[in-house]
Amino acid sequence: MDALIIAAGAGSRLRPVADPKPLAPILDLPLIEIGVRQAARAGAGRVVVVTGYRADVIEAALPAIASRAGIAVVPQRVDDWRLPNGHSVIAGASLIDGDYLLMMADHIFADPILPDLVAKGAPNGGVTLAIDRRTKGSLIDPDDATWVELDNRGLIRAIGKDIASYHAVDCGAFVATPALSAAIKEAIAAGRPGSLSDGMQRLADQARAATMDIGESWWIDVDDPRAYALAQAQVAARLSHLFDAARLPFAKAYEETLAG
Numbered sequence: 001m002d003a004l005i006i007a008a009g010a011g012s013r014l015r016p017v018a019d020p021k022p023l024a025p026i027l028d029l030p031l032i033e034i035g036v037r038q039a040a041r042a043g044a045g046r047v048v049v050v051t052g053y054r055a056d057v058i059e060a061a062l063p064a065i066a067s068r069a070g071i072a073v074v075p076q077r078v079d080d081w082r083l084p085n086g087h088s089v090i091a092g093a094s095l096i097d098g099d100y101l102l103m104m105a106d107h108i109f110a111d112p113i114l115p116d117l118v119a120k121g122a123p124n125g126g127v128t129l130a131i132d133r134r135t136k137g138s139l140i141d142p143d144d145a146t147w148v149e150l151d152n153r154g155l156i157r158a159i160g161k162d163i164a165s166y167h168a169v170d171c172g173a174f175v176a177t178p179a180l181s182a183a184i185k186e187a188i189a190a191g192r193p194g195s196l197s198d199g200m201q202r203l204a205d206q207a208r209a210a211t212m213d214i215g216e217s218w219w220i221d222v223d224d225p226r227a228y229a230l231a232q233a234q235v236a237a238r239l240s241h242l243f244d245a246a247r248l249p250f251a252k253a254y255e256e257t258l259a260g
Helices: 031-041 055-069 086-093 113-120 178-189 196-205 225-238 250-259
Strands: 002-007 046-051 072-077 100-104 107-109 127-132 147-150 156-160 168-176 209-213 219-221
Touching (some): 002 086, 031 113, 046 055, 055 072, 072 086, 086 196, 107 168, 113 209, 127 196, 196 209
Parallel strands (some): 002 046, 002 100, 046 072
Antiparallel strands (some): 100 168, 107 219, 147 156, 147 168
8 A cells, every 4th residue: 555645735834943844853853754654664665745835845855765764755746735735635646546545744643543544444435534532632733623523333424624513633644545536526626625625525425434533542733833842742752663773863864955
């Protein structure tokens, strides 16, 4: 199975820390490298990274990341990074045959989440989303979260940032089939902006959007300086195994990348 990581947005809220956001250093690794390494540990054989904002800088960093992580990393640019994130899914999925692990470049996960999600798969030729029923707490940003309403089977009834009723928060990790990009295209054709949630809602309406509850497992969306500080502490405590002696010192590599 391939992995698809979306890294096309501007990441404006994290610019006080790093620009572009996917290269923000978390301890000694760029944020996107943590995602690449976690995808590899979940069983991905290749990672497609969709770029947009400052694509040249991110793409220049990917060969070294691939070498350190020991997995093929393929860049794919979205035509217009200002469009909603579903357009990035369509761009990246165009390089993938079959099912794939879909991740956001600014999300970090406890080890069990992604392997368990891959093992669960996507039933009914649709998609499975990792969800967290803990909708409050220091790791959740209520102003930016994507909320999920469930039916009595654990399938998604509604998903979005502004839904009135919800049971869980979207963790930003999916196992998707080609039906997801097709659903996003259908949503665009029907007049929707083309967000990932637009496609997910179409699949939900067809009872093809399943969920996996992460239980007590940890995850974080590194979207602003507050979350960035939390991520530094959490990664140090929970994901120390990602920092092996073979990697290059990231601070130096980051400076060299930005210097061009």
